[in-house]
Structures are given as structure tokens and as C-alpha cells.
Amino acid sequence: MTRRPALGRVEFTAMLAMSMALAALGLDLMLPAFGAIRADLGLASDSTAVAGLVTAYMLGLAAxxxxxxxxxxxxxxxxxxxxxxxxxxxxxxxxxxxPSLDLLLLGRFVWGLGAAGPRVVTLAVVRDMFEGEQMARAMSFIMAVFIIVPVVAPTLGAAVVTVTTWRVLFVLCLVAAAAMGVWARRLPETLPVESRLELRLGRVARAARLVVTHRQTLGYTLALTSLYGVFTSYIASSEIIFGETFGRPEAFPVIFGGIAASMGLAMLGNTRLVRRFGTRRTAHAVLLGYVVVAGVLLAVALATAGRPPLAVFLPLLASILVGHGLLIPNFNTIAMAPMAARAGTAASVIGAIQLAVGATLGAVLDRLFDGTILPISFGFLGYGIVALLIVLATERGTLFRPLVDPVTRPTPGRPQQA
Known part of the structure; x- marks a missing residue:
């Protein structure tokens, strides 16, 4: 059953999206500052040690x-x-x-711990208010607004670094959190008192066990975890790829923001795809296309010794990341759909698995960087194939099998399914 939020739909969606976007702000705003951080902390200009700032943050976000x-x-x-x-x-x-990289890494871990709160609550609120295909459409709207931050944050971060210290970027994030705290006072409570669960270790363990033993929830969580691995590596290594491999550091904010904008448009388009074809069919078709394009990218990378023309690399990269933009909300929807009674705990377990394992997989790719796009290309294809195999196993070898016919209205009073 779908419930209407007390706020207007636009404000409700924007508030949830911007709350979740704080996590992205903590990542994307600082990416153009990696060079300045290396210089300030006495690291080599091509050091990948600063990628640890992304990994530490993601591990905090997971924990x-x-x-x-x-x-x-x-x-x-x-x-x-x-x-x-x-x-x-x-x-x-x-x-x-x-004052040092070690303490900066510790701060980033704590920062990630904080960013986890808005992410979990956003997913739980959406699950409280929507079901089935409506949940997928709501998530797509929220993710489309959310993607505004990756579009503008790198440009803003680059502008700030040119006129002042990179530490000011962290102050801006602190101010953003305070502003969201004031705005979120308008958000109504979506969990009725009678639906609240006792905070006992046994109950939490049982809820977590339900998540990891439910075939659909676990399968799609693991598939998205694999994709998160290469997506995390892209975020951490994009600055050095465009700066070192392609020699275009000045273009990084524009390129990164442009690709993020493409992902946002894809998420908006996802609402139409879900309405027409259903969540499962859309997700499965996109995943197959993702693997095909990743295979083309790897072939191009191998043919050019890992240094293709930027004009060839960018369309392929954008196509793959648009795939991420479509798979993230749909896979999350399919994973969360059976977890209505324990939406908060389910969102936390699902997110923790995705981000902790994903950050670890991404860190493996980060360490393989050799000045070319070969490691990230292998990552897109390899992790994509793993995700596809997991989905096939979850669906018992049958793709494109909707639970609800997308052109048939559900029976009144009966929840929709993904």
C-alpha cells in the first residue's frame, strides 16, 4: 500500500535526495583537491595513497x-x-x-559513519511510503535529484582549491550538514509507534539473518556489490586517469560532472522504463547491455595499450556509468521489496554489504593502476560479469521474468511487486 507524504511531493523528494546526497558531497567535492592534498602532505604527484581517503570514507559509510x-x-x-x-x-x-594523512583517514572514516545515517533513513522512508514499481519510480526521482551533487561538486571543489586551501572544502560540507539538519525538521515521521521494533541484539540478528537468507534480497545485494566495487574505483581513480593517462587535469571537473549529468538523466528515464517494462525486465536488459559495452571498452583498451583517444574512451565510459545509474535504483528496489517489516535494518545490512565489500573490491583495482585505463576496463567487465552470474543464479537461469505484468493494473488492495 502506498502512502502519501505529508510534504508536497517535490519537497519530499528533494529533501530525501539532498539528505542522501550529503554522502556524495563528501566524496565528489574533494576529488579535484587530490593534487593539492598530495602536495600539502608531501606525497608524490602520481601517488595513489590519496585514494585511501575514498576507501576510508566508504568503509565508514558501510560500518x-x-x-x-x-x-x-x-x-x-x-x-x-x-x-x-x-x-x-x-x-x-x-x-x-x-595535520597528517593518517589522521585525515581517521576523520574520513568518522565522516563516512555520519553519512551512513541519511542514506539508511532515506531508503527506509521510501520503503515506508511506497511499494513495488512505485518504489522504483520514487527511488529514480530521488537518485536523479541526488545526482545534481556529482554534477556540480567537482567544479565547485576545483574553484575553491584555486583560491584557497583544500581544507575549506570540508568546512563547506560541515555547513551543508547543518543546513540539512534545519530543513529536515519539516520531514514527518514515517514509522508509526506501533510498528517500532525493540533494540535487542537477538532481534537485530534475526532481521539481518532474514536479509542474508532471502534469495532475492541477498542475490541482488551481492550483484550490486560487485558493481559498486568498480564504481568506487572509478570515483577514486578518475582524477588521476584524466590527469595522468589523458593529460587533461583541467578538464576533469567538466568531464566528471557531464558523466554524472548523464547518469541523472538516465535515472529520470528509468521511471518511464519501469512503468512500461517493469523493474526486473529493465534491470536485466541494462545489465546485459552493460556487460557488452564493458567488453567493447576492454577491447579498445587492449588495442591501444591502455591509452585510447579521449574521444573514444568518453562515450564508452559514459555508457557504462549510465548503466550504473539505471541498475542502482532498480537493484536496490528488487532487494528491498521483500523487506517491508524490517525496512530500516534491511537497508542497513544491504548497504553495509554493498559498500564494505564494494570499497574493498575498488581498493584492489586502485592499487593496480599503471598509468593506463587497462585496470579499470578489466574491472568494468570482470565485475559486470560477476554481477550477471549472480543475477542468473538468483533467478534460477531465467531473466526478464516479471512478477507483475507491466501493462496490467494490480488488484486493488494488493501490494505491487518488483
Missing amino acids: GQLFYGPLADRYGRRPTLFVGFGVYAVGALLCTVA
């Missing part, structure tokens, strides 16, 4: 979700959201004053 989910199911969505904003601000402050 934090294990706590916020049970808290959101026990105390409600709003209090948990405000706790996340507070921890996020503390992490940004620690990074602002950190």
Missing part, C-alpha cells in the same frame, strides 16, 4: 549502516537522521584540522 538501521526501526526515522547529520559534521571538522 555506520549496521547501527543506523536498527536505530531507525526502534526510535523512528527522524531522530536517526539527525544523529547522522551530527556525526557527519564531526567527521568533516576532524578532517578540517587533521
Whole structure:
């Protein structure tokens, strides 16, 4: 059953999207500052050690979700959201004053712990309010608004670094968290008191066990985890790829933002695809196309010794990342669909698996960087094939099998399925 939010739809969607976007802001705003951070901390100009700032943040983002989910199911969505904003601000402050890379990494981990709160609460609120295909469309709208941050953040970060220290970027993130805390006071509580669950280790363990033993939920969580691995590596290594491999560091913010804009447009288009074909059919078709394009990219990379013309590389890269933009909301929807009674804990376990394992897989690719696009190309294809195999196993070898005919209206009073 779908419930209408107390806020207007536009404000409701924008608020949830921007709350989730704080996590992206903590990543994308600082990417153009990697060169300045290397210089300030005495690292080599081609050092990949700064990629650890992404990995530490993602690991914090993963670990934090294990706590916020049970808290959101026990105390409600709003209090948990405000706790996340507070921890996020503390992490940004620690990074602002950190004198060394080690302490900066610690601050980034705390920062990630805070970013986990808005992410978990957003997914739980969407699951509270929507079901089935409507949930997929709502997630697509939220992700489309969310993608505004990766579009503008690198350009803003590059502009800030040219006129002042990179540490100011962290102050901006702190201010953003405070602003969201004020705005989110308008968000209604979506978890009724009678639906709240006791905060007991046994109950949390049982809810987590349900997530990891449900075939559909676990399968699509693991498939998305594989894709997150290469996506994390792309985020961490994109600055050095465009700067070192292609010799275009000045173009990085525009390229990164342009690709993010393409992902946002794809997410908006996803609502139409889901309405017409259904969540499963859309996701399966996109995944197959993803693997094909990743194979073409790898062939191009091998034929050019890992240094293809930028004009050839960019369309292939954008096509692959548009695939990510379509797969992320759809896979999340399919994974969350059976978890209505435990949406908060389910969102936390699903997110923790995706991000912790994904960040580790991404770190493996980061260390393989050799000045060419060969490692990331192998990653796109290899991790894409793993995701496809997991989906095939989850669906028992049958793709494009909808649970609800996309052109047939569901029976009144009966929940839709993904």
C-alpha cells in the first residue's frame, strides 16, 4: 500500500535526495583537491595513497549502516537522521584540522559513519511510503535529484582549491550538514509507534539473518556489490586517469560532472522504463547491455595499450556509468521489496554489504593502476560479469521474468511487486 507524504511531493523528494546526497558531497567535492592534498602532505604527484581517503570514507559509510538501521526501526526515522547529520559534521571538522594523512583517514572514516545515517533513513522512508514499481519510480526521482551533487561538486571543489586551501572544502560540507539538519525538521515521521521494533541484539540478528537468507534480497545485494566495487574505483581513480593517462587535469571537473549529468538523466528515464517494462525486465536488459559495452571498452583498451583517444574512451565510459545509474535504483528496489517489516535494518545490512565489500573490491583495482585505463576496463567487465552470474543464479537461469505484468493494473488492495 502506498502512502502519501505529508510534504508536497517535490519537497519530499528533494529533501530525501539532498539528505542522501550529503554522502556524495563528501566524496565528489574533494576529488579535484587530490593534487593539492598530495602536495600539502608531501606525497608524490602520481601517488595513489590519496585514494585511501575514498576507501576510508566508504568503509565508514558501510560500518555506520549496521547501527543506523536498527536505530531507525526502534526510535523512528527522524531522530536517526539527525544523529547522522551530527556525526557527519564531526567527521568533516576532524578532517578540517587533521595535520597528517593518517589522521585525515581517521576523520574520513568518522565522516563516512555520519553519512551512513541519511542514506539508511532515506531508503527506509521510501520503503515506508511506497511499494513495488512505485518504489522504483520514487527511488529514480530521488537518485536523479541526488545526482545534481556529482554534477556540480567537482567544479565547485576545483574553484575553491584555486583560491584557497583544500581544507575549506570540508568546512563547506560541515555547513551543508547543518543546513540539512534545519530543513529536515519539516520531514514527518514515517514509522508509526506501533510498528517500532525493540533494540535487542537477538532481534537485530534475526532481521539481518532474514536479509542474508532471502534469495532475492541477498542475490541482488551481492550483484550490486560487485558493481559498486568498480564504481568506487572509478570515483577514486578518475582524477588521476584524466590527469595522468589523458593529460587533461583541467578538464576533469567538466568531464566528471557531464558523466554524472548523464547518469541523472538516465535515472529520470528509468521511471518511464519501469512503468512500461517493469523493474526486473529493465534491470536485466541494462545489465546485459552493460556487460557488452564493458567488453567493447576492454577491447579498445587492449588495442591501444591502455591509452585510447579521449574521444573514444568518453562515450564508452559514459555508457557504462549510465548503466550504473539505471541498475542502482532498480537493484536496490528488487532487494528491498521483500523487506517491508524490517525496512530500516534491511537497508542497513544491504548497504553495509554493498559498500564494505564494494570499497574493498575498488581498493584492489586502485592499487593496480599503471598509468593506463587497462585496470579499470578489466574491472568494468570482470565485475559486470560477476554481477550477471549472480543475477542468473538468483533467478534460477531465467531473466526478464516479471512478477507483475507491466501493462496490467494490480488488484486493488494488493501490494505491487518488483
